[in-house]
Amino acid sequence: MVEKDTHLTLVYPSSTNFSNHLSMAAELNENHLLIIEDDQGRKEFPLENSVYSIGRDRNCNIRLISQFVSRHHATLVRFPRKNQNNSYYYRIIDGDSKGKPSANGLVINGRKIPTHNLKNEDEIVFGPQVRAIYYVLKNTRISGDTDACEYDITLINPGTTEEMED
Numbered sequence: 001m002v003e004k005d006t007h008l009t010l011v012y013p014s015s016t017n018f019s020n021h022l023s024m025a026a027e028l029n030e031n032h033l034l035i036i037e038d039d040q041g042r043k044e045f046p047l048e049n050s051v052y053s054i055g056r057d058r059n060c061n062i063r064l065i066s067q068f069v070s071r072h073h074a075t076l077v078r079f080p081r082k083n084q085n086n087s088y089y090y091r092i093i094d095g096d097s098k099g100k101p102s103a104n105g106l107v108i109n110g111r112k113i114p115t116h117n118l119k120n121e122d123e124i125v126f127g128p129q130v131r132a133i134y135y136v137l138k139n140t141r142i143s144g145d146t147d148a149c150e151y152d153i154t155l156i157n158p159g160t161t162e163e164m165e166d
Contacts, residue, residue, distance in 0.1 A: 029138070029139050030086075030087060030088075030136055030137065030138050031046065031136075031137040032046070032047035032048075032088075032090060032134070032135070032136055032137075033045070033046055033047065033134070033135040033136075033137060034047055034062065034076075034132050034133075034134055034135075035132060035133045035135070036062065036064065036130075036131075036132045037129070037130070037131050037132070038064050038065045038066050038069075038129070038130045039065045039066050039129065039130070040065045045062050047076070047078075047090060049061070049078070050077070050078045051075065051076065051077055051078070051097070052075070052076040053072060053074075053075055053096065053097065054072075054073050054074040054075065054076065054092075054126075055069060055070055055071050055072040055073035055074065055096075055102075056069045056070065056071050056073070057071040057072055060072065062076075064126055064130055066126070066127055066128075066129065066130045068104065068126075068127030068128050068129075068130065069102075069104070069126050069127050069130055070095075070102035070103050070104065072095065072096035072097075072100070072102070073094075073095075073102040073104075073106075073126050074092050074093060074094055074095065074102065074106060074124075074126070075092070075093045075095065075096065075097050076090050076091070076092055076093075077090065077091050077093065078090055079091060079117075089117055089118060089119075089136075090117075090118045090134070091115060091116065091117050091118065092106065092108070092115065092116055092118055092124060093114070093115045094106045094114045094115065095114075101114070102126075104126065104127050106124060106125070106126065107124070107125040108122060108123065108124050108125075109122055109123055110123075118134045119134075119136070120134070120135055120136040121133060121134070121135065122134045
């Protein structure tokens with residue numbers, strides 16, 4: 001039995017700093033998600049708008065089904081992150097958009113507070129058996145036009161073994 005040489009050739013862009021080249025081409029992509037659990041079960045709400053009303057009222061953007069929730073229980077407002085392009089966060093505020101607070105208030109991560117800048121996996125309790133979990137899902141995507149040959153990876157494997165008869 002005779003073994004043939006197997007090798008791997010990686011071709012990087014002509015730039016002297018490959019990681020810097022990738023970081024310039026990569027763009028952060030965030031998705032915001034609110035998962036609600038109420039008397040009707042679990043619902044997912046992808047957050048894309050700048051303002052959401054949350055409550056029992058039929059006109060609320062995010063409707064909660066429970067007798068223990070106010071008609072206009074809370075308001076979500078989107079704010080841009082400083083020094084980060086295309087990045088933002090949501091602030092939850094107890095009550096309606098006119099400043100009228102809810103009957104039960106908000107319990108966020110175990111503390112009763114009137115307003116909170118939401119972070120990944122924050123838990124919001126609106127009332128008995130009515131809660132939400134906030135998620136920020138982050139990933140990167142390569143943006144811009146790139147030439148396929150810039151990132152050419154060539155694998156050469158002409159058969160690693162060759163059997164010979166005696």
